[in-house]
Amino acid sequence: MLEVAGLDxxxxxVQVLWDISLTVGTGEVVAVMGPNGSGKxxxxxxxxxxxxxxxxxxxxxxxxxxxxPTHAMAGEGVSLVLERRxxxxxMTVLENVRMGAFHPSARGRERERLEWVESxxxxxxxxxxxxxxxxxxxxxxxxxxARGLMSGPRLLMMDEPFLGLAPRIVGQIVDIxxxxxxxxxxxxxxxxxxxxxxxxxxxxxxxxxxxIVLEGAGLAMLEHEMVKRVYLGA
Ligand SMILES: Nc1ncnc2c1ncn2[C@@H]1O[C@H](COP(=O)(O)OP(=O)(O)O)[C@@H](O)[C@H]1O
Ligand SMILES: [Mg+2]
Numbered sequence: 001m002l003e004v005a006g007l008d009x010x011x012x013x014v015q016v017l018w019d020i021s022l023t024v025g026t027g028e029v030v031a032v033m034g035p036n037g038s039g040k041x042x043x044x045x046x047x048x049x050x051x052x053x054x055x056x057x058x059x060x061x062x063x064x065x066x067x068x069p070t071h072a073m074a075g076e077g078v079s080l081v082l083e084r085r086x087x088x089x090x091m092t093v094l095e096n097v098r099m100g101a102f103h104p105s106a107r108g109r110e111r112e113r114l115e116w117v118e119s120x121x122x123x124x125x126x127x128x129x130x131x132x133x134x135x136x137x138x139x140x141x142x143x144x145x146a147r148g149l150m151s152g153p154r155l156l157m158m159d160e161p162f163l164g165l166a167p168r169i170v171g172q173i174v175d176i177x178x179x180x181x182x183x184x185x186x187x188x189x190x191x192x193x194x195x196x197x198x199x200x201x202x203x204x205x206x207x208x209x210x211x212i213v214l215e216g217a218g219l220a221m222l223e224h225e226m227v228k229r230v231y232l233g234a
Pocket of ligand 2: 160
C-alpha cells in the first residue's frame with residue numbers, strides 16, 4: 001500500500017537520506033531499524049510531509065503523497081505517532097485522545113472510534129479525566145497511539161514506540177501493535193534495537209547513515225550474518 005522509491009532528504013545543504021526505497025504491504029508490520037542519527041525519524045517525517053524530499057516518490061495505494069500537507073494526511077489514511085509521545089501534558093487523557101479526530105474525514109465517527117480505542121486500551125477509559133502528564137511512560141505511549149488511531153488510519157506509523165519503556169510495558173505495546181494489525185491496519189515503526197525491530201515485524205529494513213543496507217523478512221533479518229556481527233556482537 002505504501003511505496004517509497006528513491007527518496008533523498010536534505011536538511012539545508014546536508015543530505016541525510018540517500019535513495020531510500022521501502023514498501024509496506026496491506027496488513028503488514030514493517031520495521032526500520034537503525035542506530036541513533038541514521039535517519040529513521042526523517043523517513044517517517046518525509047512520508048507524512050513534515051520534511052520535504054529533494055528526490056523520490058512516495059505513494060499510497062498508487063496515489064502520490066507529494067504535495068499533500070501534513071494536516072491532510074489523516075484524510076489519506078496515514079497517521080504518525082511521534083517519538084517521545086508529544087502529548088499535551090496539561091490536558092486530560094480524553095482531550096488528548098480526541099485530538100486525533102480533528103480531521104474532517106474523522107468527524108461523525110468519533111464516538112465509534114473512541115469506543116474502539118478504549119477497548120484496545122481499557123486504562124484510557126478508566127483514566128479519561130486524568131492529566132496526560134500524570135500518566136506513566138507506558139500509559140502515555142498508549143494515549144499517543146490511541147490519538148493516532150482516532151483518525152482511522154490504514155497505515156499507522158510509529159517513531160520509536162518502545163523508547164524508554166520498561167520491558168513489561170514493551171510487551172504490552174508489542175501486543176497492541178499485533179491487535180491493531182489484526183484489524184487490517186498496516187504498521188511502519190522505527191526502532192534502534194535489533195530484537196525489538198525484527199522479532200515484531202513481518203519485514204524489516206536496516207538503515208545505516210541514511211541508506212538502506214539490508215532488507216528482508218523479520219526473522220531472516222535477525223539471523224543475518226551482518227546483523228549478528230555488527231549489532232548483536234556475534
Ligand atoms: N531538523 C534538523 N536539522 C538538521 N539536521 C537534522 C534535523 N533533524 C535531524 N537531523 C540530522 O539528520 C540525521 C538523521 O536524523 P534522524 O532522522 O532524527 O535520525 P534517527 O531518527 O535515526 O535518530 C542526523 O544526523 C540528525 O542530526
Ligand atoms: Mg529518531
